[in-house]
Amino acid sequence: MSRPRTRREMLGESVALVAAIAMPASLARVLGVARQADPDRERLAAWTTTLRTERLNGTKVPLGRAAVRVGEQAVGTPYEAYTLEAYLKAGGKPTSTEPLALSLTRFDCVTLVESCLAIARVARAEGAPPWERFGREVERMRYRHGARGDYTSRNHYFSEWISDGERRGLVRDLGAELGGDEDARPLRFMTEHRASYPALADDDVYRAIGEMERRLDAHARRVIPTERIASVADRIQTGDVLAFATSIPGLDVSHSAMAYRDRDGVLRVLHAPLSGGVVAVTKTTLPEYVARIKRATGILVARAV
Numbered sequence: 001m002s003r004p005r006t007r008r009e010m011l012g013e014s015v016a017l018v019a020a021i022a023m024p025a026s027l028a029r030v031l032g033v034a035r036q037a038d039p040d041r042e043r044l045a046a047w048t049t050t051l052r053t054e055r056l057n058g059t060k061v062p063l064g065r066a067a068v069r070v071g072e073q074a075v076g077t078p079y080e081a082y083t084l085e086a087y088l089k090a091g092g093k094p095t096s097t098e099p100l101a102l103s104l105t106r107f108d109c110v111t112l113v114e115s116c117l118a119i120a121r122v123a124r125a126e127g128a129p130p131w132e133r134f135g136r137e138v139e140r141m142r143y144r145h146g147a148r149g150d151y152t153s154r155n156h157y158f159s160e161w162i163s164d165g166e167r168r169g170l171v172r173d174l175g176a177e178l179g180g181d182e183d184a185r186p187l188r189f190m191t192e193h194r195a196s197y198p199a200l201a202d203d204d205v206y207r208a209i210g211e212m213e214r215r216l217d218a219h220a221r222r223v224i225p226t227e228r229i230a231s232v233a234d235r236i237q238t239g240d241v242l243a244f245a246t247s248i249p250g251l252d253v254s255h256s257a258m259a260y261r262d263r264d265g266v267l268r269v270l271h272a273p274l275s276g277g278v279v280a281v282t283k284t285t286l287p288e289y290v291a292r293i294k295r296a297t298g299i300l301v302a303r304a305v
Contacts, residue, residue, distance in 0.1 A: 043104040044119065044129050047073050051123040059124065063304040064239020066120035068260055071112065071270045077279045079272045080106040084154070085198065094151035094199035100135050107279060109256045110158065112272040113241055114138050116258065117304050141165060151199045152208040157187055158243045159221045159252040162302045171241060171302040175222020178232045178301060184220040187213050189250035221245070221252055223298040229287040233267050236286070236301060242269065243300040244293055253300060254293070259286065 047070050051057045056066040084101050088094060104115060118137035122129045140146040143153050144164055155161040165171040190197055191210045200206045223245040224232060238261040243253040257271030260281050269282040269289050282289050290296050 040102070040104045041131055043073075044122075044131060044134055047104075047119055048123045048129040051120065056120075057123040062237065062239060063117065063120050064237055064241075064258070066123065066239070067116040067304060068239040068258055068270060070116040070119045071258055071260070071279070072281075074104070074107065074112065074116070074279045075270075075281065077104075077272075078106050079108060079274060079277045079279070081108050081274065083108060083111060088151075088198050094202055094205045097149060098151055098154065100139055100148060102131075102135050102138060107272040109272050110161070112279060113256050113258060114141050117141065117241075120304070140168070141170060151205055152212060156190060156209070156212075157216065157252050158256050159187075159300060160216060160219070162241070162243065162300060163219050165302070169305055171304050173222065174236075174240070174301040174303055175224070178222075178224050178235060179228070180222030180224045180298070180300070182220045183223045183245065183252070183297075184217075185250075187216050187250055187252055189248070192250050221300055223300060225298040226287070226290050226296060229290060229299060233286060236267060237261075237303065239304065241302040241304065242286070243302075244290060245297045245300060246293075247295045247297050254296070259301075 048057075050073060051066050051069060054069065055061070056069055080103075083103060083106065086101065087099050092099070101111075102115075103111065107115065115138065118134050118141070119129075121137045122134050125133065139148050141161065142155060143149070144155055144160070146168060147153060155164055162171060162173055166173045190200065191206065191213060194200045194206060197209075200209060236259050238259055240259040242257045242259055244255040244257075245252065246254040248254065255271070255273075257269045260268045260270040262268060262281070267286045268284070269286055270279075271282070272279045284292070286299075290299060
């Protein structure tokens with residue numbers, strides 16, 4: 001029978017376990033300490049390897065095609081809402097620098113699009129994909145001018161996510177090219193639903209969001225109406241970013257996704273939907289899917305550059 005462990009030995013094992021969690025995997029291997037697996041970083045490494053193995057990381061391959069391949073690997077991943085607001089519920093302040101929320105094991109509709117594009121960009125660089133590089137690519141898309149500040153620095157309206165990204169060469173807005181109609185309705189949803197946004201309880205944040213909304217008045221959206229999507233479907237590429245325009249007062253879009261062409265070339269939607277609860281590819285075509293969305297008026301389309 002083995003002797004009982006002493007209190008000193010048990011304490012030493014506890015310290016080693018904490019160290020293993022905190023230290024880099026390479027150092028943990030050198031010291032012979034087992035390190036807990038990190039499923040998010042494991043996915044980053046695996047999904048990047050897939051793109052490189054399948055030669056989808058070259059500059060001659062459309063970025064959207066590589067991003068959709070990442071999305072295929074994410075199919076089945078759980079949907080989780082409000083991940084970007086979690087720090088507020090935990091007591092964080094909207095006036096402080098917003099923490100960069102990153103996950104490859106849970107998504108909402110926007111974070112799926114951001115993550116797929118970020119990994120497609122990271123895969124083009126040589127060497128092991130660092131988590132920090134992935135984070136920087138997400139940060140460039142998520143925040144106005146690519147600069148993460150407080151809560152108000154985020155592109156809260158997805159139409160601004162597109163227009164801000166276009167100004168900085170991250171995406172190209174295809175609305176005008178596809179014959180979209182101008183939607184110049186003022187965006188006031190956040191300030192008119194203040195109680196739904198915990199950060200807006202702060203008066204300074206509320207005023208700043210109001211100023212942001214008024215600035216967006218100068219940037220009308222180009223929406224391809226639902227009834228005309230089928231006529232331009234052949235010009236939408238797999239991996240194009242889709243935003244589903246809505247008639248809800250003060251709001252630009254109600255959902256975001258990526259265009260997906262299956263093996264037969266049929267245009268579908270790859271997305272993280274609230275209904276269904278996991279990342280999936282629609283069984284319906286893009287025009288059919290939009291037609292079934294309550295209060296949908298059409299789509300905004302952007303292409304990753």
